[in-house]
Amino acid sequence: MKLVFAIVRDSDASALLDAFAERHIGATRLASTGGFLREGNTTFLIGVEDERVQEVISVITECCPRRLEAAPQFTPGTGQMPSGGVPVEVQAGGAIVFVTGVESFIRI
Numbered sequence: 001m002k003l004v005f006a007i008v009r010d011s012d013a014s015a016l017l018d019a020f021a022e023r024h025i026g027a028t029r030l031a032s033t034g035g036f037l038r039e040g041n042t043t044f045l046i047g048v049e050d051e052r053v054q055e056v057i058s059v060i061t062e063c064c065p066r067r068l069e070a071a072p073q074f075t076p077g078t079g080q081m082p083s084g085g086v087p088v089e090v091q092a093g094g095a096i097v098f099v100t101g102v103e104s105f106i107r108i
Ligand code: 2BA
Pocket: 007, 033, 034, 035, 036, 037, 038, 039, 041, 094, 095, 096
């Protein structure tokens, strides 16, 4: 058995949770904070049989692709978008995934 840790953007978390539930993949969703940006993200703990690890990674890849998104450009200090302001492209999505071995799994 393996324990997969997946750190994803908050905006991708609900779709990922739905995809796990559809496939009867057990997952726990935790609210987390990135150490660099100090912004909220979501960490999933997923315990799976070894032969389903690739399926879990495929589901994460499908639900959390790295992509460019248009974001409004705000005037610093005002929170206002300048008239005629052009949205900037920012990186969104993606995931950090760790796969670790599980010595034992006990349900009490
Ligand atoms: P990512 O590398 O995609 O990482 C996204 C989030 O995944 C991280 O949020 C952190 O919560 C987690 N994470 C990444 N690597 C990890 C690791 N080795 N162990 C445990 N958790 C890990 P943040 O720390 O807020 O980082 C957000 C984004 O800022 C990163 O996206 C990366 O693009 C950038 N970044 C992180 N550290 C950096 C650094 N020292 N210098 C420059 N850019 C950095």
